[in-house]
Amino acid sequence: MNEGLADRLFLLKYAIDDDSHLVLRDPTKCADCQRPCINRCPAEVYSWEEDKLQIAYENCLECGVCKIVCEKDNLEWRYPRGGFGVFYKFG
Numbered sequence: 522m523n524e525g526l527a528d529r530l531f532l533l534k535y536a537i538d539d540d541s542h543l544v545l546r547d548p549t550k551c552a553d554c555q556r557p558c559i560n561r562c563p564a565e566v567y568s569w570e571e572d573k574l575q576i577a578y579e580n581c582l583e584c585g586v587c588k589i590v591c592e593k594d595n596l597e598w599r600y601p602r603g604g605f606g607v608f609y610k611f612g
């Protein structure tokens with residue numbers, strides 16, 4: 522992540538839900554994929570560790586890019602529940 526972006530993300534405020542709002546329909550599909558979600562997500566929410574896709578949903582900016590670029594339409598994308606998620610007024 523470039524330094525300028527990291528500085529800006531630092532200004533955001535999050536209310537973190539216990540449940541992820543980013544859910545894989547079929548986790549096994551991620552193994553046979555170029556995994557564009559990892560490189561395109563501006564907040565580095567996705568990573569590939571221990572042979573599976575890890576999703577740090579707490580850092581999500583709710584931009585929707587991962588849903589658009591997912592090669593296999595494999596993301597059950599929704600906004601966080603009311604009162605949770607990212608708050609931009611400090612950014």
Ligand code: SF4
Nearest residue numbers: 562581582584585587
């Ligand atoms: S919605 Fe945007 S910030 Fe959130 S995980 Fe997807 S690409 Fe990353």
Ligand code: SF4
Nearest residue numbers: 551554558591592595
């Ligand atoms: S692009 Fe979609 S199918 Fe591929 S790793 Fe990411 S979430 Fe999984």
